[in-house]
Amino acid sequence: MTIRHLKVFIEVAEKGKMSAAAEALYITQPSVSQAIRELEEHYTTLLFERLSKRLYITEAGKLLYGYAKQVVSQFDLMEDNMAPNNLKEKLRIGATLTVGGSILSPLVKDFREDHPEINIFACVDNTQDIEQKLLNMELDVAIVEGQVKHHDLVSVPLIKDRLVLACSNEHPFAGRASVSIHELEGQEFVMREPGSGTRELFEKYLEKHKIKIHTVFEEHSPDSIRKAVLINNCLTVISPRLLESELRENKVYIFVNARQDWNRSFSFVYHKDKFLTPSIRHLQELVTSYGEHEVLADIPAGRLTASA
CATH class of the missing domain: 1.10.10.10 (Winged helix-like DNA-binding domain superfamily/Winged helix DNA-binding domain)
Known part of the structure; x- marks a missing residue:
């Protein structure tokens, strides 16, 4: 064989x-x-x-x-890395869309400053597809906001994150001290695509409370989601890391889940059979350092409650 x-x-x-x-x-x-x-x-x-x-x-x-x-995959990677004219280490990093739209670019910049000798490839996709790429050994490591489910993948939570309910300042909810979960019934939303960890978490919450919303947009990119909120007055559930500039400019208003049902983590994920090189371990340390940034500090926010 x-x-x-x-x-x-x-x-x-x-x-x-x-x-x-x-x-x-x-x-x-x-x-x-x-x-x-x-x-x-x-x-x-x-x-x-x-x-x-x-x-x-x-x-x-x-x-x-x-x-x-x-x-x-490992054989091809070995052959590629050991080629006489290509003895430069390569690191293939996966990221889910929330991670890709917030910390990935500065993270890669910091890593390249520390390791200019390493070739970086970064791929952004939803949780489901990133998980498959890790299983197929198409990526070395990934940073994801969703839950990986395959038993062959190791997931290490590193950065605390949470989802918030967001609307434009033109929406009737804007400025309110609180909104009940039951007021979301029938509201127009822009949602992430199937396979997204963000969408999965929110859909489980809606199912738990027997709430049905009206999905007007199904979007793959954070920029498209922001536009649907600002231009079409849709609601969305999103990481505040993707709305930081809009929050600072007072263009959107957010509600924090009062029961913390939407708290989650950005996790560092790799295949259980993956050899963790010194460069991968350094990347993991860098990711951890990004957890020190608190987006919602000094940002006014309402509360999303489960009561009527």
Whole structure:
């Protein structure tokens, strides 16, 4: 069994057809068939069911796929880093959108000042997609605001964060000392996309209180969410880190959850099999230092209560 066998297997698993895998790898279909047969003989198990000219991966195949993605990713990374003209360390950092819109850029800037010899790649996506990239070894580490769920990922909370209910200063809620959760019934909201940790936390809260809102916008970027709040008078639930300038300029008004149901953390996440290099550990220390900044200090805010 070789790396080549695993690369062929991954292509077949992802394409669902040996002919498509052969085309992607620029090899013949018999070569693909032989590689899969040799893998099945090596592990003495069936990796694909062959039904109606299509391949369906077995449970054993799914298990091998998870391992193969890790092994091939680490092998390719080793080959890339050890190339004679490319002996510069690379660090691939993932971040969820709240993190990407608040601390990621200054964090990378600080890290590069300390480690100019390291090549940085940063990727911003929602929690669900970042989790998958970590499992596929496409990222070395990530900083996320949502909860990662896979048992192969280690999650270390480092920065305290919370969500707030936000509206423009033109909204009827603006300036009030408090708003009841029941007043959110039927209100127009701009929401994050499915897969977002922010959205998941808020939807669980709405479900708990049996509240139904009207989603007018579903947005992926913090800038689009801010515009929906300021221009279209929508409500949103968001980290105050993404509204800091608007809060300082008195363009938005926020409500803090009185029961702290929306308190959460930015967590440092990596695969359990990942070797933590000195540079990764230094990045973790830098992330921790960003938790000292309190966005809501001296900002007027109302309270969101559960009572009528």
